[in-house]
Amino acid sequence: MLVRASQYFLPTWKEDPAEAELPSHKLLLRAGMIRKLAAGIYTYLPLCRRVLHKIETIIREEMDAIGGMEITMPVVHPAELWAETGRLQDFGPILGRFRDRAGREMVLGPTHEEVITDIARREIRSWRQLPLMFYQIQTKFRDEPRPRGGLVRAREFTMKDGYSFHESKEDLDQFYRKVYQAYLHIFHRCGLAVVPVEADPGLMGGSESHEFMLPSPYGEDAFIQCENRDYAANLEGAVSPKDEDPPEPLLPLEEVATPGCYTIEAVAQFLGVPTRKTAKAVFYRTPKELVFVVIRGDLEVNEAKLARALGTTELWPAREEEIAAVGAVPGYASPIGIKRDGVKVVVDDSIPKARNLVAGANREGFHLRNVNFPRDFQADLVADVALVRDGDRCPRCGGRLSLLRAIELGHIFKLGTKYSEAMGATFLDREGRPKPLIMGCYGIGVGRLLAAVIEAHHDEEGIVWPANLAPFQVVVSVLDPKRPELLALGEDLAQGLAEAGLEVLLDDRDQSAGEKFHDAKLWGIPVLVVVGPRAAAQNRVELERRRDGEKRAVEARRDPVLCAVRELLAQNG
Template identity: 45%
Template structure:
């Protein structure tokens, strides 16, 4: 490939709306161009990277025994109604009416379509297990599409769906897919972690996410120093708290004229923030609920939502708070007659003694509060907080936090979809049985952006070799001045390609500075310069993208170096 016959179009400007470095660099390198909000064209350069990721994903899915097929992107409303997701999926589902006013959607995921295919195709346990996958364009109508292809509306996804005669077989395939995903991200040269996750809207029994580690990641991840334990903060758990100490202080009302936050109250009273309790008022299915977490902790909305009656909870309004607690926000607390309210305490709070809460009276808190003595035990004790760095983990280690970009997700769906869609096969005894399902997604286009977040420097992208648009760039100085230089570069290019390297010739005739800046910006791992002077000396100038200095190498040493990588 000669760059003079390719379309490379780098730019210097950084668009104002590009917040993430990957978005800026993809635009500057000319990998993507915006067509409309959340809709991007993959330029020839960008598509080369996307296809390399796609190829690795496909190879590892094939190796793992999954079978590729292709579902339509446009799917009928009636299928989505069978599972109730036509309504439940929410506004991200792009709904469409065709010329006959029939309802369709642009597939954001394909559990319904694949289960419909499976119930047409599979009738016997003998056809199980089977794992179907596709690499297909998806659409999610994000309310605020941003970050380029990281959170685009139209994106490329690999989605796989497996069907099983037993839960044990589903668990086996789940591990098989986890191993395949580990191979995918390892082969792509990315630093990643598999973490326990909440199953979210897809539903199901068990799930894990694969995250590319990057400081800019949207997700907070928790790891333990004591074992392999890793989980999305959404789902991460700390160790059980130590047993509750005995009460040692008397209950007392304290003046906190303008102190509404735990931080301010603790500072005023000269006590540790860990001695205070935060009261969060919400409305659940059964009415008003006060959720309690320690002053230095944050409520985890997903965990709180799993408490009985709080599946669809919302914050209480000031009027509801006044009605139930007779107070304004900022001074709330659980020391009230336990009539129309429920108290849900985090495990840590339930294990506290001598703590401080709001007095349900503007300008006052209560200190020295103790369970049992000053108020009844909580109605529910549960883990409803986010873990924090430094927490003790269940394995005895310490919790550390990092940030990640979710690029893969594996789920044990169980029978949620197969049951809703009445999909059965005949089992060994000739009886109808509902197959168990797993589903396994990889955000193919998002991987490209995530890799850049993890691998870049001031000059631009630093691709891992397996994702680079080309592995080696052969840069020709003054190709038009001296035909022999161009010929030597062409000969080197052929040799590199024969050696199995994905090499490109930069024969555009740019000044060296501009040419090198382009090659660095688009992140080519290896740069070789062919010049009149070098040819006279029998050497090539070689520089690795990650090295700070170039070196002069003769042809044999150059080839050894490039082949070794």
């Protein structure tokens, strides 16, 4: 296929736009691939559409290969459907809403578990129909509070979402592994070295989940990875064993004056002890009760882990008056001597391993030395609720963990029966008994994936597409298209390449040579064929490879040019 640049829409910019920070965002704008309509809402221009099409093709091939069937679900859903699972509430303001002319409340789909489960409950009756896997590539809308980085986090975005239905947990487990592998293939084929990490299912619910992360300094997310590569987890789910303090005799409680020491740092400094020899009190509120968390002073509470330990999804920081109501003194709060009714005391598992800690005395201006658990206070729950830090130990091998920024490209979940139970989607099992369908769901952010490919494949001059994703494989640049013989030569060579099955951009625009060279680099097209007067005088054209700038001159005829282009493309990796 052959496209003439003079008749195509390729609005490039010379300068970096003021609104962009990330390389992918700047390059998408400069290369004329996207334009912004509003915060986090973009038009995909022709060059972008071509690349998206290639990414989508890879995704379709991999989904089809594991038995996925492509469908398209509606963008607009009745709000009632979302009320069935409780997510009309849970999603809150993220959900785009409007009323139709009859006054019925509608939502813009941020994801499609409810819709596919509605299909399933109407159509799936027997175990004989299972398993089933559906997927779609479609526009989603989520009114995120902070869109950022162009396509890295948009409010309106393209997503591949897939949903599978199974008769048993075992069948889901087996299929989940297939999807996991298919996802690795997809990212590999896009030229990305992603890391699968263990993740927290969060709002989606379910038992097990993995995120596919591309490490990047510009990532919108982060994860924890072991130096020995045997453990990777997202921040909300990461665990690390706590070190036991060296044995020391348990000393008697002792109250000490610590005027003006409202923070752990201040207390530790005032008393000359390290922060890890202190116990910190942190207060939360759930719909049911006040939660008093006791954690080692050098650690932070991981609210996702705490919520999971409490079996709740709703958790907020407590207000001062709620803290005071149970007899705790903010700034000097202590688990010793508080009212126990209506308070749940959660002790992080760092505390039983520590000895002789400094904790609040529940008295303005005083702390206690030599606090020991469980000698001095009791817990309703002992659990790991700490945020893992850079440098902590790996739970598998004891190696060092590091915190890496990353772009989350995909997320897969074993949903189990959360949606099928809420919505009454059942089937008759082999014994003829009705059972809720067992589900999995699988998402890839397609636009984010495209942005991630640019983050991973660019240089100072522009994008450097992997050959299989490039919008065109070759650009044939006619330096002086006003000369009929040069234009004719360029057209003939471009035609030859196109007839051989390549996607060719013929740059026949009447612009200076420099501008055309710069645009070709900005667009990231793998091979440039230069048709210029200098080489043409010797009946030659010059080829240049985008990735490394390697140049070669070949005879200006179809066959030698095709042959050389193919070689350069093949070595493009």
